[in-house]
Amino acid sequence: MKVKMILPALTEALSPFWRPIKYHLFPPLGLASIAAFFDESDEIDLQDEHVETLNLNDDPDLVIIQVYITSAYRAYQLADYYRQKGSYVVLGGLHVTALPQEAAHHADTIFLGPGEDTWPLFLQDFKTGNPQKIYQSKQRSLEDVPPVRRDLIKRNLYLVPNSIVVSRGCPHHCDFCYKDAFYRPGKSFYTQKVDDALAEIERLPGKHLYFLDDHLFGNEVFSSALFEGMKGMGRVWQAAATVESILKPGLLEKAVESGLRSLFVGFETLDFNNLKEQHKYHNLNRDYSLAIKRLHDHNVMVNSSFVFGMDNDDETVFQRTVDWAISQGLETATFHILTPYPGTPLYDRMVAENRLITDNWDLYDTRHVVYRPAKISPEALESGYWQAYQDFYRWGSIFQGAWVKSDWNSRLRHLVYAGAWKKCEPIWDMLIRLKQVNHLIPALEQVLMGFNSNKSLPENEIIPRFNKV
Known part of the structure; x- marks a missing residue:
């Protein structure tokens, strides 16, 4: 066939x-x-x-x-x-x-x-x-699922061919997320057996890995065993996790020991009421700054995510968010315009309130406004979104964020990582046209490991009481 x-x-x-x-x-x-x-x-x-x-x-x-x-x-x-x-x-x-x-x-x-x-x-x-x-789909399990057909993947066309997924879904239920609609009915979060996940990792050549799981730290028993099993593999890896999981004693340390060097974190908003409205309860009463400090103290870079256009946002949200992100020394930031995807509670609420202004799915890309915001015009929301990217990735902002770090190794890594991601488009384009983009994997590994990989970690770290955002 x-x-x-x-x-x-x-x-x-x-x-x-x-x-x-x-x-x-x-x-x-x-x-x-x-x-x-x-x-x-x-x-x-x-x-x-x-x-x-x-x-x-x-x-x-x-x-x-x-x-x-x-x-x-x-x-x-x-x-x-x-x-x-x-x-x-x-x-x-x-x-x-x-x-x-x-x-x-x-x-x-x-x-x-x-x-x-x-x-x-x-x-x-x-x-x-x-x-x-x-x-x-009704029965949810990753047991006895055959290995991914990686022989069908054209590895030379990707910067991160060693991407991997060892779980499905997420244990949390945010209003703007597709996840619940996709996994209804049935379990919305489940994992592989640890041994199967480790076997899949062993199949991948080289050092670098990128876990594409929505929340790799979501099942602490599973992730803890996974990180223990990865020790000694010589991997350097990236993934996504929540503020809540970063603040848990012990789990981050195990991840770092197994090779974690960069983490995607969905901060989404600095506003307490926005978090409640979107049912992002796992971010409530969490100290964002402490989570960032823990990651940086453990030599882990932060790829932050923010969403503009929630109902408590006005035209001041863009500059406030960018200024805060720079002051925290965040290496990279991904900004989004709030987008009500069909099947989500956010979409249902927007329909009920007659706030949707288009059903052209091409515009549901988190770059366009497809609904009527509460405290800001659609034009100002789109303009502020683009301005946030420009302001965060100016060379002046990149240097300012880098100098938040206390040592030269971390400053240099920040400059190289953020600068390469946003300031080297001609180089990326040339390598892509020549189908040589994956030749940069060794450079990516070196940046992730840092230019002085022997940086010591803090001892006897004590996690203070969580504070409100």
């Missing part, structure tokens, strides 16, 4: 503001995971439109397309094209699960939720000539 797997390009990846390196970071692990359920005799072609031009001059028996909200129209176009050619087309992913009736018009079969339990059923039905129109 000939199988075609496609990750269509996100609309923003093809816009005038396209930053090529952002879309050449990670390979499509979701599709490579599904590919593991096929027979060895099946001929599988996995294509990622972010890094390659799609070959549409083929006639696969089965076409599988992963759909995100800002790739939905492109995904539907490709699906219609292949259905007209006679291929059987399957759609799945976050957007399909959120709006199944919309997606069903463009597919022979749609998948709702994760696919570990449904893909074996579909393949059995498909091969016997009786596939169903809808497969809804």
